[in-house]
Amino acid sequence: MFEAGRWLFALKLFMSAMIAFAISVRIGLPQNYWPVVTCCVLANPLTAGIRSKVVYRFMGTLCAGVLSLMLAGLFGSAPVLMVIGAGLVGTIAFTFAYLDRTPRAYGFQLFGLTLMIVLVAGIDHPEKMFDTALARLCEISLGIVCATTIDTIVLPRSLGPILRGRLRAWLPDMERWMDDALAGRADGAIGANDRLKVIADMTSLSTLAGQLRYDPMVSPRDRQIVFAIQRRMLRLVPLISAIGARLAGVEEAKRREHLRQLVGAWERVRTGGTAEDAGAEPATALPDPDPATPWRRLVRQNGAELSAEALRLWGELRQLDAALESGASLGAELERSIGQDAPFPLRPDYHIALRVSAGVLLAYTALCGLWLLTGWTQSPGAVLIGTVALAFFGGGDQADRAIAQFAKFSAIAILLGIVLSYWMLPLAHDFASFVVVMGLFMLPLAAWAATNPLALLLLAMTLSTINLQSNYSPPGFGAYLDANVASLVGIFIAFASLVLVRQMGSSHALARFAADEREDMVELTLHASRRDRDAFLDRALDRIGQMTARLAAAGETDQSGRLLTRLRAGANIADLRRARSAMQGELRDSAERLLASVREEIGKEEPAPRLLDDIDETLTTAWREGGDQAQRGLMNSLVGLRLALFERAPAWEPAA
Secondary structure, eight states: OOOHHHHHHHHHHHHHHHHHHHHHHHHTOSOTHHHHHHHHHHOOSSHHHHHHHHHHHHHHHHHHHHHHHHHHHHHTTOHHHHHHHHHHHHHHHHHHHHHOOSTTHHHHHHHHHHHIIIIITTTTOGGGHHHHHHHHHHHHHHHHHHHHHHHHHSOOOOSHHHHHHHHHHHHHHHHHHHHHHHTTOSSOTTHHHHHHHHHHHHHHGGGGHHHHTTOTTSOHHHHHHHHHHHHHHHHHHHHHHHHHHHHTTOOHHHHHHHTHHHHHHHHHHHTTOOHHHHHHSGGGSSOOOOTTOHHHHHHHHHHHHHHHHHHHHHHHHHHHHHHHHHOOOOOHHHHHHHTTOOOOOOOOOHHHHHHHHHHHHHHHHHHHHHHHHHOOTTHHHHHHHHHHHHHHHSSSTTHHHHHHHHHHHHHHHHHHHHHIIIIIGGGOOSHHHHHHHHHHHHHHHHHHHTTOHHHHHHHHHHHHSSOOOSSOOOOOHHHHHHHHHHHHHHHHHHHHHHHHHOOOSHHHHHHHHHHHHHHHHHHHHHOOOHHHHHHHHHHHHHHHHHHHHHHHHTTOGGGHHHHHHHHHHHHHHHHHHHHHTTOOHHHHHHHHHHHHHHHHHTTSSSOOHHHHHHHHHHHHHHHHHOOOHHHHHHHHHHHHHHHHHOTTSOOOOOOO
């Protein structure tokens, strides 16, 4: 609680809030608490976090204000239509917020919430809508300017050191994984679940892409290098997993004999060798074994190709890491390639987005119905807080618990508001004493908020419930309770609506991801271009990143190894489908039968032995026909598929 960084964050938040309040009072804005609340919700320990939220909040507020005026102009004489329009547009905005897994989602959230603030709350006075929208925009813009200015002046903090710290942690983990693969240890030092955590950490870097763009202390070239490293590390994942599968079970003496050159190349690359040197040698590092053992020959040839690609990527990683750390120059070809590396794509979760949006629409309808039936003057506040609960907390696996936690913090905010409104603020008689009182209240909460986002929400909600104006006059206690009870009612109805439309829990999420995986793999058996294969790998790695923490929560960490196996199997299915398109005659028919068997068996816990027979039959057919480059690609895919699905099966032998 007494770290310097925590209190620096609190001090910056407090300074920006007090300056925003003073300016708001000076220029006569109608709601002086809005600039203060804006400073609170924008607060972030990192400069990039503040600036990205500033951009998205301003754009969301501006667009919502413009649309509110348009809807008021269209339906000003028909309040019911205006309420319906606000609900539908707001729900669409929240849907887009859940589909976008980057900081840009904040803009959609603020767009929807500003509609509720301006349009729904002002529905009885459409003639004042323009003044209200303009006032909210000015108040929020003032908070934005103050928060950004203070952060820029007072010790701005860059994302750069955090990113470099992550990279320094990833590289040793990947090195250990490669060491384990070359040593034939399928379950190596860091274990399958730990490897998945590394993958999850690498994919999550993409969530920072929207913030990194606004970090003035990270150059555009460094941003490109960071994401080039991310993409190459993720491309290494299926390669290292496949290399380990091909070397697992090989006798120690034979492995040392045949991998001497490969291990030597790996040692040179990990200590700074070039990508060109690494990629040239391993293709011949695995000599052909006795031709009487065709399965081992195929496995080793395929392993040599995979190793060459892995070492080439690792050589590039080392060059990129050196360029990021010391500004070292890159080769012309590598320099050009990093310009094409975008952040790893985070796929939208349509299921959650649609379910939560249905919950938003249901809660909005219920709360507006309550408003219509009772005429309760605080109903707009219930609508706003109900949508806040779903917009910010409705998407998690334990969304019901998150909303219950939000309700608890809202109740605490009500109690803190009573203390601030009726005991502390009446002690302030001028601006200096007001600053002292607010400092005593805000600074401890802001210091807590440095590591707990809910504390920031608690602070913002408390300041939203009091009548913070230039001449402070506490609201009547009855009116205060009435407004805050409306907030709790809104949260309760939001909770009930969400429970009606979606299932909670990590196990349910894991089952959904498994079904998506099966659907993807079945689709690959039907058609698979190079782009389809790459898209599958991206989706599969993203799923692994999302499933890792859920496996631990559901007590299913023993399934961690299967995720990497299925990743390899999907890539091999795509390669098989692509290679089959270039085949003719019996080999083409055999490959087609195999793909049909894969479609039938891929969703099962353990594939039937018949699928192994079909793989072996296709391998035998391809072996007999010998081969060009296309047939070599087919055989590589068959080898990979057999190892992925039937790793412990006896070695394949060509049928007589």
